[in-house]
Amino acid sequence: MLPRVLKSETVYRGRAFSVRVDEMEYRPGRATRIEIVEHSGAVTMLPLDHEQNVWFIRQYRHSVGETILELPAGTLKPGEDPATGADRELQEEIGMRAGKLERLLSFWLAPGYSTELMHLYLATELTPSTLEQDEDEIITVEKVPLLRAVALAASGELRDSKSLAGVLAAARRFGW
Helix, strand or coil: CCCEEEEEEEEEECCCCEEEEEEEEEECCEEEEEEEEECCCEEEEEEECCCCEEEEEEEEECCCCEEEEECCEEECCCCCCHHHHHHHHHHHHHCEEEEEEEEEEEEECCCCCECCEEEEEEEEEEEECCCCCCCCCCEEEEEEEHHHHHHHHHHCCCCCHHHHHHHHHHHHHCCC
């Protein structure tokens, strides 16, 4: 038998997500309160140029208080096709458009407390095309050879989950 929702209430609505509190019955007669981050979904891309360089971004992330190396990514608009979102985010974050987008996988970012489903694409055949960055982003682009990116993931130097998933999925895609 699946757990039963006894009560559900949205307690916060923000620009990027909402927070819902559910009262759940996992065992008969026992209620448990669960907080859920409701998110419209996201995309991340592993942009790979003709020289086998991955186009990462460096961006300050206030939640962790660090500037981190990560793959370009972004939140989907409600109902937006992930490939459309990937195309937009590539242009905003690295100033490139992909001639070819290949979906590698989709994964839950943090299923213990969030509904965010992230779609990962391999982006190739890159050509210049720029859209304006979001106001809350200060981004620098950094090219890293694909084999070096795999080494960064293996050594723990790459610490962003979507970037780890992206690099490892690309390594598998290329048979490594």
